[in-house]
Amino acid sequence: xxxxxxxFLVLGVLILVSALMVVTVRNLVHAALFxxxxxxxxxxxxxxxxxxxxxxxQVLIYIGAITVLILFGIMLTRKITGGAQPPLASHWKxxxxxxxAFLLLLLYVAMTGQWQVSDQPPMDSTTTLGLALVTRYxxxxxxxxxxxxxxxxxxxxxxxxxxR
Amino acid sequence: xxxxxxxxxxxxxxxxxxxxxxxxxxAERKVMADAQARIGPNRVGPFGILQSFADALKLIxxxxxxxxxxxxxIFYLAPILSIIPAxxxxxxxxxxxxxxxxxxxxxxxxxxxxxxxxxxxxxxTTLGVYGIVLAGWASNNKYxxxxxxxxxxxxxxxxxxxxxxxxxxxxxxxxxxxxxxVQAQATPYFGVIPGxxxxxxxxxxxxxxxxxxxxxxxxxxxxxxxxxxxxxGFHTEYSSFKFAMFFMAEYINLLTLSGVITTLxxxxxxxxxxxxxxxxxxxxxxxxTVALVYFFIWLRATLPRLRYDQLMRFAxxxxxxxxxxxxxxxxxxxxx
Numbered sequence: 115x116x117x118x119x120x121x122f123l124v125l126g127v128l129i130l131v132s133a134l135m136v137v138t139v140r141n142l143v144h145a146a147l148f149x150x151x152x153x154x155x156x157x158x159x160x161x162x163x164x165x166x167x168x169x170x171x172q173v174l175i176y177i178g179a180i181t182v183l184i185l186f187g188i189m190l191t192r193k194i195t196g197g198a199q200p201p202l203a204s205h206w207k208x209x210x211x212x213x214x215a216f217l218l219l220l221l222y223v224a225m226t227g228q229w230q231v232s233d234q235p236p237m238d239s240t241t242t243l244g245l246a247l248v249t250r251y252x253x254x255x256x257x258x259x260x261x262x263x264x265x266x267x268x269x270x271x272x273x274x275x276x277x278r
Numbered sequence: 279x280x281x282x283x284x285x286x287x288x289x290x291x292x293x294x295x296x297x298x299x300x301x302x303x304x305a306e307r308k309v310m311a312d313a314q315a316r317i318g319p320n321r322v323g324p325f326g327i328l329q330s331f332a333d334a335l336k337l338i339x340x341x342x343x344x345x346x347x348x349x350x351x352i353f354y355l356a357p358i359l360s361i362i363p364a365x366x367x368x369x370x371x372x373x374x375x376x377x378x379x380x381x382x383x384x385x386x387x388x389x390x391x392x393x394x395x396x397x398x399x400x401x402x403t404t405l406g407v408y409g410i411v412l413a414g415w416a417s418n419n420k421y422x423x424x425x426x427x428x429x430x431x432x433x434x435x436x437x438x439x440x441x442x443x444x445x446x447x448x449x450x451x452x453x454x455x456x457x458x459x460v461q462a463q464a465t466p467y468f469g470v471i472p473g474x475x476x477x478x479x480x481x482x483x484x485x486x487x488x489x490x491x492x493x494x495x496x497x498x499x500x501x502x503x504x505x506x507x508x509x510x511g512f513h514t515e516y517s518s519f520k521f522a523m524f525f526m527a528e529y530i531n532l533l534t535l536s537g538v539i540t541t542l543x544x545x546x547x548x549x550x551x552x553x554x555x556x557x558x559x560x561x562x563x564x565x566x567t568v569a570l571v572y573f574f575i576w577l578r579a580t581l582p583r584l585r586y587d588q589l590m591r592f593a594x595x596x597x598x599x600x601x602x603x604x605x606x607x608x609x610x611x612x613x614x
Binding site: 141143144147150166167169170171173174177178179182183185186189190239240 | 349352391393394397398400401402404405407408411412415423426427430431433434437454
């Protein structure tokens with residue numbers, strides 16, 4: 115087994131175990147911490163795939179911003195000590211069925227799909243990515259911006275003081 | 279062999295950065311004392327320079343008080359989480375040029391991440407917030423929690439500014455690599471003025487400077503630990519060596535941010551004669567970084583703390599538009 119495969123194996127186990135912990139631990143703050151570990155593992159996978167930009171973006175956005183906001187939300191809404199939550203939400207059967215169906219679909223695609231393997235190392239991924247975003251993929255890029263803008267406006271509208 | 283060299287560089291940089299921390303603390307106490315017409319530490323060693331070592335020894339032998347009703351695992355994890363990001367940022371900060379070689383290996387930097395460089399710095403700095411937030415949450419103390427909440431809101435707001443303010447430098451240099459950003463500053467303006475980004479990006483520099491003060495929780499942005507309001511903020515319940523780790527993280531952060539500002543805006547290792555004697559670069563980098571550290575200490579001795587609403591308003595209503603304007607002007611100037 116090469117070092118690359120070993121790293122993949124370690125990261126895979128890390129991601130799966132921490133993902134499992136996120137949904138099973140009773141303390142919400144602990145769940146958020148395991149979520150960070152899970153995201154960090156995914157960032158590691160990106161590094162293995164030589165997608166350094168994606169790896170850094172993963173850390174910057176998911177670990178550095180989103181999970182901080184989740185923690186912020188937990189601290190503002192729950193009691194200081196966090197408190198134990200029931201491990202299963204009420205709709206766990208429906209959620210489990212949906213997730214299971216999605217897993218089967220992914221497995222089917224992974225097993226039967228024709229995957230192209232390139233022996234070329236990816237070139238200067240940040241430049242390529244940046245150029246692709248403003249040329250070939252400019253429409254999805256702009257659409258995503260509009261969605262984000264709408265979310266921003268919505269948030270301001272929700273938080274605005276009605277009396278003023 | 280390449281990996282051995284890289285590991286060796288990492289160890290040396292790690293040792294130097296953490297080893298300089300006691301001296302920064304000493305310098306801060308001395309400069310503050312001067313500013314306030316006091317003498318400052320002067321008993322341990324010449325000019326009191328060994329005072330920090332005496333304090334470190336004292337802290338190690340202090341009783342480690344663990345409050346009741348805390349989340350013990352997170353309480354122990356938090357100081358570690360706050361010190362790691364502070365230390366690993368220096369992995370990409372170039373303290374010498376690519377010409378600085380030892381036995382044929384470039385030793386001017388630990389690693390040059392060509393594709394991500396400066397983004398790595400931001401990704402790592404954003405992790406620093408976890409140490410503070412988790413410390414405040416795990417302590418089971420309302421002042422700690424308030425410090426943590428303030429810190430998370432403050433750091434998220436100012437991180438955006440940190441990122442936007444260097445966009446001008448990145449657009450101008452045409453690279454994310456810190457080594458190439460420094461190299462882009464080598465050509466002087468009009469043949470005489472040093473080509474550092476400080477002169478071409480004064481607005482970006484100012485915003486980055488202010489945002490990094492907030493990121494390092496330095497006065498006037500030290501609200502997470504505002505002692506007159508929150509006892510000691512997020513580290514109220516920490517004692518002994520765990521407190522020392524927060525203390526270390528703060529000063530290493532100060533050094534790291536000074537190093538990053540030197541690289542981005544002050545020309546990093548560049549200086550007269552550095553082409554012929556690359557070793558001079560390390561000296562120039564150190565002098566600039568230490569000057570910035572002095573500047574930050576000077577600010578602490580001079581400015582009062584902002585109020586929390588002022589802090590937030592300032593970030594979103596003044597600095598954010600200014601940073602955006604800076605990006606537009608730079609983009610226009612480059613595309614012209």
